[in-house]
Amino acid sequence: MASTPSIPSHIKAWAYSEYGNTEEILKFESNIPIPDIKEDQVLIKVVAAALNPADYMRALGFFKDTDAPLPVRI
Numbered sequence: 001m002a003s004t005p006s007i008p009s010h011i012k013a014w015a016y017s018e019y020g021n022t023e024e025i026l027k028f029e030s031n032i033p034i035p036d037i038k039e040d041q042v043l044i045k046v047v048a049a050a051l052n053p054a055d056y057m058r059a060l061g062f063f064k065d066t067d068a069p070l071p072v073r074i
Contacts, residue, residue, distance in 0.1 A: 007043065009034060014051070017071035019061030022051070026059070032073065049074070 011032050016025040037043050051059075055074055058067060 005045075007034065013073040015071050015073045016059055019059065019064060019070075022056060022059050026074075029073070 010030075011034055012028070012030045013032055014026050015029050015032075016022075016027065018025055034043070051074060057063065058072070
């Protein structure tokens with residue numbers, strides 16, 4: 001019988017709270033609380049991720065007029 005893995009209380013993420021050069025603004029956060037999961041949502045485990053060109057341009061501030069408020073977690 002397979003066991004159900006436990007849900008962690010915190011996650012890890014790269015985040016920034018200002019626009020600019022990603023080498024300067026990206027910070028690794030290792031203690032972010034798990035967001036509330038609603039009944040119609042799922043929580044998935046991510047084992048690898050990357051910063052794609054749109055994320056890079058977003059961090060530089062190209063979309064700040066239409067972007068979600070900071071901080072951003074990737």
